[in-house]
Amino acid sequence: MVRAGLIIASGFAALVACYLVVLAPALRAERPPTIYTPGLSGVTVRSQIPVPAGGKACTVPVYLTRESNRIQYLLAGAVTSTAGIGFTVTGAGLSGKATSASLQPAGADTLLTLSFSPAAQSDGLPATICLRPSKAPLSLVGTDESHSAVVAQTSVDGKRLAAQVALVLLGPSNQTTSEVLREIPARVSATTLGLIPTWLVWALVAFAMLATIVLPVTALAWADRLRGQE
Amino acid sequence: MADRKLAQATLASSHPGRPGGYRPVIRLASLGQMTDAQPDPKSANEVGEATQRRRKSHLLLGSLVIVALAQGAVWAVVTPPLSGPDENGHAAYAEYLAVNLERPSRSPDTGGPSIEMSALDRGIGAAPIIGHPEGRISWPAATAVKRTLESLPAGSNKSDSGLNSAATYPPLYYGLVAAAYKLTPGGNIANRLLAMRAVGVLLFGLTVALTWLLAGVVLVGLWPRVVAAGLVALQPKLGFMSGVINPDILLITLTTGFLLAGALIICSGLTKWRSLALVAVTIAAAFTHPRGLFLVAPLVFVLWFALWQSARQSGSSNTERAAKLAGAVLVAAAIGVISILVVRWGNADPASDLREFGSYIWQFYLQSPTFLQPFGPAYGYRQVFIETYFSVFGQIDTFPAAAFVDALQAAALVGLAALYTTVVARWSVVRSSWPIVLLLGGTVLSLLALLHLVAFRELQGASDPIITGRYLLCAVSVYGIAAAWVCSSLPKRAGPFVAAPLLAVSAVLIFSGIGLEALRFYG
Numbered sequence: 001m002v003r004a005g006l007i008i009a010s011g012f013a014a015l016v017a018c019y020l021v022v023l024a025p026a027l028r029a030e031r032p033p034t035i036y037t038p039g040l041s042g043v044t045v046r047s048q049i050p051v052p053a054g055g056k057a058c059t060v061p062v063y064l065t066r067e068s069n070r071i072q073y074l075l076a077g078a079v080t081s082t083a084g085i086g087f088t089v090t091g092a093g094l095s096g097k098a099t100s101a102s103l104q105p106a107g108a109d110t111l112l113t114l115s116f117s118p119a120a121q122s123d124g125l126p127a128t129i130c131l132r133p134s135k136a137p138l139s140l141v142g143t144d145e146s147h148s149a150v151v152a153q154t155s156v157d158g159k160r161l162a163a164q165v166a167l168v169l170l171g172p173s174n175q176t177t178s179e180v181l182r183e184i185p186a187r188v189s190a191t192t193l194g195l196i197p198t199w200l201v202w203a204l205v206a207f208a209m210l211a212t213i214v215l216p217v218t219a220l221a222w223a224d225r226l227r228g229q230e
Numbered sequence: 231m232a233d234r235k236l237a238q239a240t241l242a243s244s245h246p247g248r249p250g251g252y253r254p255v256i257r258l259a260s261l262g263q264m265t266d267a268q269p270d271p272k273s274a275n276e277v278g279e280a281t282q283r284r285r286k287s288h289l290l291l292g293s294l295v296i297v298a299l300a301q302g303a304v305w306a307v308v309t310p311p312l313s314g315p316d317e318n319g320h321a322a323y324a325e326y327l328a329v330n331l332e333r334p335s336r337s338p339d340t341g342g343p344s345i346e347m348s349a350l351d352r353g354i355g356a357a358p359i360i361g362h363p364e365g366r367i368s369w370p371a372a373t374a375v376k377r378t379l380e381s382l383p384a385g386s387n388k389s390d391s392g393l394n395s396a397a398t399y400p401p402l403y404y405g406l407v408a409a410a411y412k413l414t415p416g417g418n419i420a421n422r423l424l425a426m427r428a429v430g431v432l433l434f435g436l437t438v439a440l441t442w443l444l445a446g447v448v449l450v451g452l453w454p455r456v457v458a459a460g461l462v463a464l465q466p467k468l469g470f471m472s473g474v475i476n477p478d479i480l481l482i483t484l485t486t487g488f489l490l491a492g493a494l495i496i497c498s499g500l501t502k503w504r505s506l507a508l509v510a511v512t513i514a515a516a517f518t519h520p521r522g523l524f525l526v527a528p529l530v531f532v533l534w535f536a537l538w539q540s541a542r543q544s545g546s547s548n549t550e551r552a553a554k555l556a557g558a559v560l561v562a563a564a565i566g567v568i569s570i571l572v573v574r575w576g577n578a579d580p581a582s583d584l585r586e587f588g589s590y591i592w593q594f595y596l597q598s599p600t601f602l603q604p605f606g607p608a609y610g611y612r613q614v615f616i617e618t619y620f621s622v623f624g625q626i627d628t629f630p631a632a633a634f635v636d637a638l639q640a641a642a643l644v645g646l647a648a649l650y651t652t653v654v655a656r657w658s659v660v661r662s663s664w665p666i667v668l669l670l671g672g673t674v675l676s677l678l679a680l681l682h683l684v685a686f687r688e689l690q691g692a693s694d695p696i697i698t699g700r701y702l703l704c705a706v707s708v709y710g711i712a713a714a715w716v717c718s719s720l721p722k723r724a725g726p727f728v729a730a731p732l733l734a735v736s737a738v739l740i741f742s743g744i745g746l747e748a749l750r751f752y753g
Contacts (some may be wrong), residue, residue: 007726014731018738022634026742034753036355036366043361063370124373150358151371168364180753181745184308187752190372191310191354193379193420201307205744208300212740215293216460216733223290223453224726226283 004221011217027178033171038062038152039164041074042143047163048076049140051133051156053084057140058130059154059165064091064120070170071129072113076139079103079110084135087114091127094120109141113170123190129167140165290456291442298438298463298472302431304744305473310367310751311423312356314474315626315700318343319396320404321423321475326389327401328408334389334397342392346419349378349386359751360625367751379418387419402517403477423475430479434472437479438463440486441707447493448666449714457714457729458707464736465710466743468703470623477519478700484515485704488525489673492532496665500536508532521701527676528669530560535665571683590686609695616642618699620739621746626698628750630742641735645713652716670712674705 038059051057062071071087080103087098096116104111120127131138142154144163154165185201196204312318322343326334334341343351351357353375359365407426414425438459445458462468471479491508495501512529515522538553572587573580594610616639621630653660660667681697688696713732717725 007730010727011730011734014734015737018735022637022738023742026745031749031753034366036368036370037359037362037364038368040358040362040365061371061374063368063374065370068370124370126374147360148358148362149352150355151352151368169370177745177749177753181748184748184752187367187369188308188748190369191367191420192307192424193372193376193418195417195421195424196307204300204307205304208304209741211293211297211300212464212737213734215297216456216464216737217730219290219293220453220456220460220726220730220733222286223456226286226452 001225004225007221007224008217011220015213027176027181029177030174031177031180032168033067033173033175033180035065035068035169035171036063037150037166037168039142039150039154039167040148041141041166042145042148045143045145047142047144049142049154049156049161049163049165051131051138051140053133053135053137055137055157056130056132057154057156057165058128059152059167060128061126062089062129062152062167062169064089064094064125064127064169065123066120067171068169069117069119069172070113070115072111072168072170073131074106074141074166075103075110075112076141077109078105079112079138081136082112084133085112085114085138086132086134087116087130088132089116089127089129091120091125094118094125094127142166287452290452291439291459294442294456294459294463295435295438297460298469299431299435301463301469301740302434302472303428305469305747306424306427306431307473308744308748308751309470309473309624310354310356311420312347312351313367313624313751314471314476315698316395317475317625318347318351318357319394320477321407321426322347322389322394323396323399324404324407324411324426324475325387325422326394327404328411329387329389333401333404334394336393336397339393339397340389341394341397342389344389344419345386346379346382347423349382350375350419350423353378361627363627363629363750366753369752376418379420399477399519400517402514403480403519406480407475426475427473430472430474430476433479433483434468437468437483437486437706440483440490441710444486444490444493444707445711445714447490447497448663448670448711449718451718453726453729454714454718457717457725457733458710460733461710461713461736462706464733464740465703465706466621466736466739467619467623467700468706469740470743470747471700471703478703480518481515481522482703482706484511484518484522485525485673486707487511488515488528489670489707492528492669492673493666495532495536496669500540505533505536521677521680521704524677524680524704525673527564527679528673531672532669534560568679568683572686587686590689591682594682607695612639613695614697614699615702616699619702620699621743622699623743623747624750628746630746634742645716648716649712652719656719670708674708677702677704 049057071089082101082103085098085101087101089096096118098114099117100115102113104113114131131140142163142165148164150164152164152167154161154163185205186198188201189196189198312321314320323334323341325344325347326332326341329344353368353371355365355368355371359367407429410425410429411422414422441462442455442459445455449455449458468482471482488508488511491504491511495504495508498504508529512522512525515525534553534557538550538557541549541553569584573583594614596611612635617629617635618626620638621635622628681701685696688694714729717729717732719725720728
């Protein structure tokens with residue numbers, strides 16, 4: 001009995017050590033709260049979509065959620081000022097606009113992050129988002145490669161483009177990995193188109209984790225004990 | 231020597247009354263495990279104890295199968311539809327087979343995804359984000375996608391024509407998942423895809439059970455069986471592959487079944503059912519994936535060995551000599567076939583091709599030295615045996631951190647060193663068990679030979695190295711058995727104290743793998 005307990009303890013000691021060394025730091029790490037990517041930049045083909053000063057680039061549909069209140073564009077080249085950049089978001093029962101804008105270098109390009117308000121009152125609300133540079137023209141990064149083609153279509157001043165624009169829909173603030181992981185079962189459930197409810201995803205994950213941690217090491221200790229009894 | 235005698239004595243008692251007095255081949259026993267062999271039950275009490283032991287053994291197996299099924303189910307649910315390796319092609323093939331009751335063809339191109347499958351694929355953004363590590367599934371669009379699917383006209387499950395890269399593959403696996411597609415009552419295409427994935431999860435459970443049985447044949451003792459089957463149940467890439475639609479999972483199950491049938495023939499003799507099972511599994515593997523042809527070489531070996539054993543038992547020295555000669559001819563033929571393929575698939579003169587093949591193998595397993603011309607991309611042992619064998623999920627675009635792979639590689643090196651040390655320390659057991667060692671090792675070598683030959687051919691014209699770690703999963707039971715044998719060979723009954731942390735670390739690999747997959751697509 002003591003030997004079986006020691007075997008189980010050695011397994012759990014390794015598990016705890018791995019958790020502390022590998023998993024815990026990864027779970028504490030911060031990451032951007034990405035909701036989803038309505039548009040992509042190219043893998044092999046990069047497009048630049050010019051938007052003239054006073055013009056507007058609109059993308060539809062972008063599916064909003066209750067947590068999503070930021071959207072990120074990728075601008076070609078180095079951009080230093082957000083002055084005169086307007087943004088609107090419209091959907092059923094929603095009419096919002098940018099409350100703040102920030103820039104962040106991304107290699108040779110620049111990430112433009114726009115916070116907007118109000119947020120959608122329900123998940124999956126299809127909306128139209130429009131970027132309006134009033135003072136200086138902008139060049140949006142995107143792609144027209146076929147394999148990266150998404151549902152959302154972009155038009156500039158009413159003219160529909162073949163290329164799509166790289167877009168990231170974000171939540172309010174950075175989260176730790178463990179916080180993001182806690183939101184994932186609901187997202188997984190949504191992707192099953194309602195077949196598996198969120199609680200069942202949670203139950204399945206919890207059962208699998210428990211079984212994976214407990215059963216193999218316990219089975220090993222028990223098998224060793226059976227030998228001892230023979 | 232004492233080792234060998236002990237093992238033989240044990241085995242003789244564990245295989246009583248075999249037809250024809252077949253002398254069983256020694257198994258990969260270790261001194262510490264000799265007491266594990268079960269004596270013949272004689273009294274009613276002993277019979278009762280044997281039954282109880284069997285029940286307990288079934289419980290242990292059941293617990294490991296539960297681990298595999300639960301884990302496979304999580305992988306199947308967490309991986310978004312059509313987001314496994316080439317999954318859209320495999321799913322479209324099975325759907326075409328289910329709807330049209332015939333295989334898709336590449337000439338003219340048929341078997342592309344149906345209208346509803348394409349609508350789902352594009353709607354949730356599974357296809358566009360392939361190769362985009364920054365891309366995430368469009369889960370907020372799920373309600374709209376569901377409405378779109380519901381509004382599609384009848385007949386939207388027909389192929390939307392187009393090329394299917396999987397169309398040349400044989401139909402066995404696709405027939406199985408097509409049955410799951412057909413048997414799914416109502417629902418939309420997302421439900422049917424999940425039902426098709428469930429086939430892989432069940433095959434994963436079966437693979438664990440077959441590994442358990444195989445370990446029972448080639449290893450002595452109960453706990454090494456738990457380690458062997460447990461490590462298979464906790465192989466993260468295998469779990470991932472069970473949760474997506476891909477013929478590899480059936481090939482893995484069939485290979486494990488093949489090894490079990492082969493080991494039974496070697497250890498307990500050739501019977502009608504065993505030989506039938508062995509041949510049937512080999513044929514089924516060839517009808518699952520062309521890669522399944524690697525089983526032909528070990529099949530020939532097992533059949534040759536069984537015939538040689540029969541010749542030995544018949545007492546005819548001429549027959550025995552003929553069998554030995556046939557063995558030598560088969561080895562020469564195998565080397566000849568490999569050489570011919572290298573030369574045929576090469577692009578220069580035969581001597582140069584063979585040299586180039588040798589250079590490719592060297593560069594694959596060892597660092598590329600400056601005196602050798604680089605052959606293909608920098609892709610070798612680390613990428614195949616470590617990175618993509620234990621990790622890299624999604625559409626081969628979900629990578630772990632480099633430090634994590636470094637740690638895995640270091641652990642694999644320690645494991646290989648331990649295996650080498652065990653082989654040296656227990657050489658007498660290895661030598662006595664040579665048919666089993668040849669079956670297990672030869673199957674791995676045959677798989678590697680086929681993979682390297684095909685990769686060599688591909689690298690002549692393109693830069694795609696073609697080999698990936700999931701192809702090695704066919705030998706996953708050998709990985710489990712090798713680790714269990716090393717643990718069971720440790721002195722002073724220390725094995726379980728090494729095996730328990732090994733299982734625990736494997737469990738951590740599972741968690742990190744599932745977490746990596748979830749974050750890649752949803753976070």
